Amino acid sequence: MIHAVTATGIILILTGLWCMLTRKHIIRIIIGFSIIDTGIHIMIVSTGYIRNRTAPILDHAVGLQGAADKVVDPVPSALVLTAIVIGLAVTALMLSYAVKLYRRKRTLDINNYAELKW
Amino acid sequence: MVSPVYLLVVTIAAVFLVPLADRIGRSYGMSVFYAAIAAAAGLGLFWFLSLRGGAPAQNVFIAGFTGPYAIQLQLGIAESFVIVLVNTVFLLASIVLGGALIKEKAYALTLMLLMLTGINGLVLSRDLFNMFVFMELLSISTYALVAMPRNGQAFSAGFKYMIAGGLASTFFLIGTAFVYRTAGTLHLDYLLRSPELLHGGVGFAALFLVIAALLIELKPFPANGWALDVYQAGHPGVVSIITTAGTGAVLFVLYKLLPLMSVRMLQVLGGAGIVTFVFSNLVAIKQENPGRLLGYSSISQTGLVIAGMVFLRLFGIREIAVYAAVAGGLFLNHLFVKGLMFWLSERVGPRPIREWGVLAGKPLLLFLFGLAVVALSGLPPFPGFWAKWEFLKLLAANGYYPVLGFILAGSLIEVFYLFRWLGYAAVKEDHDTISPAPAVTLPMVAAAILLLAASVFFSGSLSVREPLLRLIPAAGILFYLLEPLPGRVKTVLALAASGSAAVIVLPGLSGLHLVFGIMLLGGSLVQMIAGLGSGGRRRGIYPGMVMMVYSFAGLLVTETALGFFFAWEMMTLASYLLILRGSRSARTPLLYMIFSTGGAFLILAGLITALPAGSLSSAGLGDLVFSGGTAFYLIIAGFLVKAGVVGVHLWLPGFYSEADHDVSPILSSALSKAAVAGLFIFMSLANGTVPGSDMFSVILGWIGGLTAFFGTLMAIYQEDAKRLLAFSSMGQMGYIILAASLMSTIGWTAAIYIAVTHLLFKGIMFLSVGGVVSRLNTTNMYEMGGMIKRMPLSFMTFLIGLIALSGVPPLTGFGGKWLLYSALVGKGWYMLTALALFSSAVAFLYCYRIIHSVFLGQLKTGFRAVKEASVWYLIPQFIFVMLIMIFSMVPRLLIEPISAAVGKLAGPDLLWQGNTVSHALGYWNGTTVMMVTMGVFMVPLVWLLSRVRSIQKVKQFNIVYAAERPDRPETTHYAHNFFAHYTKALGFLSLPLVRRFWEGAGEWISSIAAALRHLYSGNGQTYALQVMLYITVLYLFMR
């Protein structure tokens, strides 16, 4: 099962990359990024998963005794939390850029923003 | 010591305080902002000083847990070094940005502070994921700040940056997560306990992604289009932070990760760095926009730093000191220079580099720019020089010769475009003014001072025995500070400074060194007197002049290979400054710089190849090992380039002729001997140890012979008096090299003898012509004529110089030629003897021409009132005339010390070949020959002089162009195109084949650059595609 999840994460990343590299619309490119982000998050969460274990919350159901054999790895969860927030920050900033660009040229086709080159 | 956490706390606290303070008032917000950055820089300095003073490194764990469980911040000497540097440059950059920031909302200030937090966190953290977070802090705040100029270009550049940066973050994040998955920890030190976990399968892929992400952040060629757009469009202040502090932090992360990498990874990474260095420099030559050009240059420097630390790791070096000397030195150099240059571009405003002539009228800004260009080119005394030396030395010691070659090639390209730019700024005066902006100038001055201070710090590798070497740049700077004084005062001061150097240095020399010391120092000193003949401020002459004289002294005094190269490069730089000031076009100084640097790189390559194995400290010249041959040939080739032998003489005519009239003589007579001195120093060092020396001496002989021939031949076609003398110098250098190639005592004696006489007579001739030219304000010979009447003293000295040159008895020239021919014949080189004889014959043609066109003939109407040349021009000439007379009458005075020096060098027989000296020198009695010939010569001279005032009648129709009116009046002058007839016979030999070759090579390189730059299409998607393809290729290489 976990292999399928990791694979799904990779497929999402590749789909996002494809989106980012082939779509011309800037908003669509940013959507591509957010798909990539989701893919990464899935991949990372999948690294912490251990079959038949429960969430790392040591309530009475889990108990303190031998907890390390009952729960999944908490570290990837912590990393993903950070990554999700960072992803939001990047997305918001990208979208602000999109608004700015649109206000300049009334277009969001990325091919129109190649005035700097060589 | 203060806990390193406070470095982060200071800026984070300011992040929260600034918006509040800003609500009270703009200035409060700004104050908090600057106070926080200054505090960070101060902390950095405090730590650096205490750690250098022996304080232990600090390791702090967040939240008080230890081991791999909590994030660790480490503050060792390396960290504190980077922190003090990046925070200082950040502080300076934010002063530059002050004017722009005050117009923005408080957001801009918080973004800046967050950027600094990210930078400092990256340096301190020992945890992989924590580094990711700080990297995001750094990059996301940068994304926003790129938009600062708020124009369309900045917005689109910022967006492209976000795409590429987003990709890099993606890779970093995946890599980090899987590093944790594989190794069970994110803590670097614990990862290092089992690095093999990361060398196969998933571990490898994870580590690879982290490294690739870092590399992308460092903008490797060609996956760096977005970065260039940012450099071009962003605010120079922001951009300077990105390329200095930001890049520095990421570089340091890469440094921290080095021990994790496998050999294969290191090799590929080092290769990527070298590729970036070479190709970014290559593309830079086609750039017109200063921001973009600096961008390419920054990227290339980053590539070099990457290569530096990666190769060091590959060589198994662990000492931090070595990393500091190589990567640290390169980075420090880049940091201050790029800061300075970007801020200067802010100051100059949006102008293409061709219009940087606005700086020509601003001595301080031009000085700063020049300093930056010199430092960036890796010239001494700046840290880049020492770092490159150490780096190249290690490459050579480990047999990485191709890499060494690539770095030198890239550096040469770098020198080309940087000095071309400096030429635009210094030579093409543009009368546009730029408004004063102390807020920008002040940080630039600070950066320059810090750079110089760092130079002193890094030059610690020069041994204390050679304090003179340190004086070379110091003297240059001192005379720069004296620039406001009147020219004559500076001349006197320069004479005093150079004279005291001579007094201190000469007594300590002996043998060949003494002979060359007298030539270089004495020759320069005497000719410097002519400087008193010109009025005005004479800006830009004396820093170069004094530096050059001190470098001569340094060359002769130094006992180490590094010291020799240092002095050599300082001499190149000093002479460049002299020609830069005098030249009318930017082309001549540039050509000179390119060829000189190329020659210097050959010498450098030879020196480091010849260094004895295992010598990390500076090796002595005597310890060099030439048994392989290659090193020796490289060094000799370098000196030949500097001597301007045929094929690489392109720089020569302009260089010897275009400087100020009192400077050209020194360059042409004294400086040219530096190459000879180098040649002899190394030939004597290698005496008897170089394999295949027979072949070498034949080849060298032919190079000398052909140089003599072609130099002389080209001299006869010149219209410009100083150019004619310049080519004549080339021919004389040919004789010297030819004589030196004989590798026998008599040959070497002849060579040095010719060198001395050439110094004397070329000094006389150049000064004499210089005196004439300074009165007539033209160098075209067809515009002169009849000067014998107005300037009889100049004529007399010139004539004596000419006789000495032509090699006829009785003057010294004869002795040199006599020694040379007898040695050539003795060795059995008849072809070369014939060639040399033929060249001497041809030399008569130009001798005749110059005396005929300048001094004899009809006096032009416009010049009837000119006076004799300034007495200050005449004094050195008379000193030299006296010397020539003395040496002519008593040749022993000259020949004996020389042959003694040569003899002492290698015993009576040089070991090169075992050629016995069979020529006794006794039967040439100079005195008699002199007396006889003087009599033969003086009688007609007196008669001529007595007749010179009588008017010669000319027939009424004795004009050539009777029926038609020529387009260009000068073509009617008899002296114009004087030797047109000979073109049929010999002209094909002077066809500009050499020039065409070099121009073709230049165009070829330029067209490669033009093709490469088209990689950068400007489309953000294409850039992202390039990044991904780059990473794929990298993966395939590293796997």
Place this chain on the structure above:
Amino acid sequence: MFPILLCYSLCLMMIIAAFGAVYVKNLTSAVIAAGAISLAASLLYLLLAAPDVAMTEAAIGSGLTSVVFLYTLHLIKKIDEGDDD
């Protein structure tokens, strides 16, 4: 058995939604499709015993991010209508 089936179907859903987000004509629909991926992902995280991540992904990944996207699209429409400074 059920969680595994649910997991596979969520994966499939996400992939389909991703292709939708790339290729669907309307941008608003694309944004919603991208949001749907996140939503499905947050369910998946629950299955993977990561409730914290699930909550965050639902709130930020699918909720807030989509809102920010939609706001931007709205803004762009406003700019088109000339309601601009």
Place this chain on the structure above:
Amino acid sequence: MIKRLFVLLAVAGMAVILIPFVSGNGAGDALNNVAATYVEDAPRDLGTMNIVTAVIVTYRGLDTLGEVLVLFIATAGVGFLLKKRREGDPVQPPSEILSTGGMILMPLIVLFGIYVFSHGHLTPGGGFQGGVIIATAFLLAMLSARRLPIYSGLLTWIESVSGFAYLAVGVLGLVLAGGFLDSRLLPAGRYGSLLSSGTIPLIYTFIGLKVGTELVSILDKLRSNQ
């Protein structure tokens, strides 16, 4: 077309790099040393039930501080890029149902948000999730109200003060306890109760407030940039 080919090549290259991660994943059947130590020590040392929270706030606290700062960059960056709307622009009146519903729901959602961040050490969730929930409440209010005056001054204050307080708690940890951001500044308390786990609830409250106000101001800037 040729570009498509390159894109395909690039994506295929990425696939080649990423595919090892599929097989290299999921084989583990035990926690590694670091994770196991967290799970075993956190309840005792810190008093948290939610180990993820312990990792986020304490063990990897610097990451979280950085994360808060990244969000701060987003606010500042969006504010830096986009200018504020002119005052008094007409806003379309929302429907009656939406506005009434929004007004009733908003306090409830805010309350829920506060619950989420204050119980971060006991249950799933924490400062970030709680902050987002509070932001959602304001979002609803923005949508439903004719004009909800967002006092940017007040937002700045809450944002800055809560951020500063977070940092101050961190520094106090350095001065009084084991290290920067050490949550053992306060006693671990009774395991499983609200007021336990040292400074973790306090830190999560500051984070929640900060994240909430930051997100509200991002949304406000995007909304009012018209």
